[in-house]
Amino acid sequence: MDLGLKGKVAIVTGSGSGIGRQIALTLAGEGANIVINDVDEGKIKSVASEVRSLGVKALEAKVDITSWEAVNSMVENTLKEFGKIDILVNNAGVGAFGLFADLDRKSWEPDIKVNIYGVLNCCKAVIKHMIERKYGKIVSIASDAGRVGEPYFAVYSGAKAFIIGFSKALAKELGRYMINVNVVSPGTTKTPLVEPLISNPDIVKNMLKAYAIRRLGEPTDIANAVAFLVSDVSSWITGQTISVSGGYSMI
Ligand SMILES: NC(=O)c1ccc[n+]([C@@H]2O[C@H](COP(=O)([O-])OP(=O)(O)OC[C@H]3O[C@@H](n4cnc5c(N)ncnc54)[C@H](O)[C@@H]3O)[C@@H](O)[C@H]2O)c1
Numbered sequence: 001m002d003l004g005l006k007g008k009v010a011i012v013t014g015s016g017s018g019i020g021r022q023i024a025l026t027l028a029g030e031g032a033n034i035v036i037n038d039v040d041e042g043k044i045k046s047v048a049s050e051v052r053s054l055g056v057k058a059l060e061a062k063v064d065i066t067s068w069e070a071v072n073s074m075v076e077n078t079l080k081e082f083g084k085i086d087i088l089v090n091n092a093g094v095g096a097f098g099l100f101a102d103l104d105r106k107s108w109e110p111d112i113k114v115n116i117y118g119v120l121n122c123c124k125a126v127i128k129h130m131i132e133r134k135y136g137k138i139v140s141i142a143s144d145a146g147r148v149g150e151p152y153f154a155v156y157s158g159a160k161a162f163i164i165g166f167s168k169a170l171a172k173e174l175g176r177y178m179i180n181v182n183v184v185s186p187g188t189t190k191t192p193l194v195e196p197l198i199s200n201p202d203i204v205k206n207m208l209k210a211y212a213i214r215r216l217g218e219p220t221d222i223a224n225a226v227a228f229l230v231s232d233v234s235s236w237i238t239g240q241t242i243s244v245s246g247g248y249s250m251i
Helices: 018-029 041-052 068-082 105-133 154-177 192-198 201-210 219-229
Strands: 009-012 033-038 058-062 087-090 136-141 179-186 241-244
Touching (some): 009 018, 009 068, 018 087, 018 219, 033 041, 033 068, 058 068, 105 136, 105 154, 105 179, 136 154, 154 179, 179 219, 192 201, 219 241
Parallel strands (some): 009 033, 009 087, 033 058, 087 136, 136 179, 179 241
16 A cells, blocks of 8 residues: 655654654655654664665754744754655653652653643644645654553653543644644553563563553554554544554553
């Protein structure tokens, strides 16, 4: 199936690592030009060179998505470089681990800033342009933690649930402009984020009892769903949250 992504322009936040890196590579493999956003310059450069080796353009954007001004300038630079933005993938995310009763208040501030303000900043910064063009695809990466509530990740679960509710409302506001807004909700996927957990075989064995398909996710599992949702093949799908989690949650 041709997804028709050749020549499209996609901003992928947090694409220096893990799932975001794979989303960037998968969309680039389909012919899209990619804005590689992260806070880590080394990772940005490495993924940008992987993207370019696929024969498309990469714009490097070392930007902290929690800063409205910085996100705005990333969007302006993207428009200067490519003249348009077709796709926004809100992928960057962080999660504080620990029982809520034990966590220091400061430790979960990044959960709110990155997972909530980051998504709000990026959506707000691109939609004016998308509305003018009457075209756009926004996909945000939530988590099944946000659908079922994950102990030891209480604030993260709440922040990811925010993304799901916000995306439904935004989909209703923007559908008339041919802008699709959807959410991909991963289960535990092999990336540096969860390395401390999944490097312990006993934890993984226990964890997999809750997965109908008894394996952890690969970044490609998530990236393939994103590629489908940012393409016109799925243009009548909006406001949806699709779990890509081996059946961890079935809602
Ligand atoms: N890996 C999993 O098991 C899993 C499960 C469910 C959901 N998710 C979600 O998938 C997304 C990607 O996670 P991952 O596992 O690839 O994590 P990761 O830690 O490998 O990658 C996240 C990237 O985001 C970047 N980032 C963090 N804060 C940023 C900021 N303020 N501005 C710009 N970039 C920033 C980091 O530098 C990093 O490169 C996250 O939203 C995460 O919550 C992951």
